[in-house]
Amino acid sequence: MKILKVSEQISIKRSIESGTTEQLAIVKGIIQEIRTRGDKALREYTEKFDRVNLSSFSVTEGEIETAYHKVDEGFVSIVREAAENIRSFHEKQLRPSWMTTEENGTILGQKITALDSVGVYVPGGTAAYPSSVLMNVIPAKVAGVKRIVMVSPPDSEGNLPPAVLVAAKEAGVEEIYKVGGAQAIAALAYGTESIASVDKITGPGNIFVALAKREVFGDVDIDMIAGPSEIAILADEKARADEIAADLLSQAEHDTRACSVLVTPSMSLAEEVAEEVEKQLALLPRKEIAARSIEDYGAIYVAADLDEAVETVNQLAPEHLEVMTENAMELLGKIRHAGAIFIGRYSSEPVGDYFAGPNHVLPTNGTARFSSPLNVDDFQKKSSVIVYSKKALTDNAAKIAEFARMEGLEAHARAVEIRLENDNK
Template structure:
């Protein structure tokens, strides 16, 4: 693990960003090809990148039901309970339209409307993610989205992991396509002969998925441009080194570009955490990935005071932040930038990943400085409501017309003043 200081954070962030120009050029080509040639381009890139020749993109109802039937009842029960927790949390986020009237009869307000069509990307590759199915689809359903299309890469045997399909069955999702990568994002954005276009695309993926979402943004909305997973554990001398190390490795095993950083006020704890990380890596099944992650993007920051430690956390603005201090609520008020905050020794990151209820699709790469976890609001839009009364028009028409002329927009001014003819008739 690397020893870092607050001064190193900016350089460390730049190192993680890397050069994506080559990948971006490839993604641009793929997106244009799919936009122009539709299904044939999707087939071409699925064959090229996934090694799968597809005759049909859409997952059949039989495949979905078979996956559900083949998954152990133990796992089905866990998924259903997790889904209830996630739904219960997101139902508290549902906003209300509002209207405000004044004495002169004017009505102003804001109307919330769910999106019509949403595309959800569920990653594949080195692992299967039933949890991503729930975290993307449940808030969309709570928001009232009527059509939800799910895309996910096919495995080498032309199959989607049974956990992913079983979770979709539990949630009632029937429109699923066996396509992944940049070609899947382009298909959702522009539509093909098989895949209808959507209004918004959500869900994490690899660098090609992230860049494809960036490429199509504007044609459709997106949730965020997600980078590799990251965790920061803020701790003092009361934390248990083995637990800190295990939590760091829980994110390091995701990807070689994942980051895991311990920020602590205790030099003694820092040394013990380093030893624990090495020890636990020895028998971790995904040790090759986790070791590469820890060697390149793992780190420890030791500060003299907790105030300095919290400042370092805010500089990092991590996706996941665990606070493992004697009194974690004491730090909560000073933490300004983090996607999800886990308080106390029993709130390890996987609790939020799978079960507690808050969304695990979180801002990465420091974007927690200005963005939020995926939520119900992401699947809704707002419309302003304006109903001016005659009395209000009479009182303010001249002022509005004058404001328009200040901007040299005579047509605007006349559009207000035209109503005066009502009183000349």
């Protein structure tokens, strides 16, 4: 693992997944086909890409019941406890609507309303991601969304992973479809005979899913276009090299484009961690993926002191940030940019991935400078409420009209003045 001075180039940014011209053309074609031919096109794409011909896309209650028999009771218990932790955390994010009344009778306020419907995309293929189900569905439920639709690509037998179905049931999803890829995003955005459209789409996916989400944005809302996973660890000489190496590799095994970075003022720790990464890497089942990630996007940055290390972390604005220093909590106030901040050696990043409660859908690629984790607000919208009294309009009509005329909008001015003229007749 390469060791660099902070004075050298510092970045976790990778090229945005804008896709190739060919990939974008494929996605646009799929979306158009779904919009014009609905279920027929959806069935054809499912057969082409997932190699299964489905008579129905819906997951039945029987399939969910079977899924419970295929997983350990212990796993179900873990899912329930994780779901409760996630629910409890997100319930604290709820905000009420509010109104204020001025002395002149004016009432101003904000009405918070849950979205009517949300579609959650859960990746499929060779892996199962029940944690993704919980993290996307539960905040929507807490926000008050009435209709939550889950889509996920089926295997060649036409099934979804049992763990995913169990997580969906525990999270409260009542509408599940066996469709994936860009065709699933198009179905959620525009609807087919089997799948009614939604107002917002959340959840990660491959490049074709990401491109499809980008294409349908504006007709529906989306959560974000998330890039490959990343972690930065801020550590001093008191931290353990083997624990840091394990945490760096926990992100590297995700994807060959995942980014794992250590920032430290200690050269001795940097050298120990580099050695430990190589040692642990050899033992990983996904060592080829992790090794490529570490080679291309991994780095250890050595700072002059802890203050420079903290500022380096703020420049990186990582998705995940672990703080493994002496008196780590004292640094929290100095950290401005990170998707999720894990304080202390017992707060390893997987704690947040699966169990603690905060959402693991986080801003990547440096976007933590201006964006936040998926949260309850993402599933609600705000409406301003304005109730002007006669006195308030009388007091302010001339100012409003003058402002309107300054912008060259005479009808705006007249819309205010006509009310006072009518009252004076």
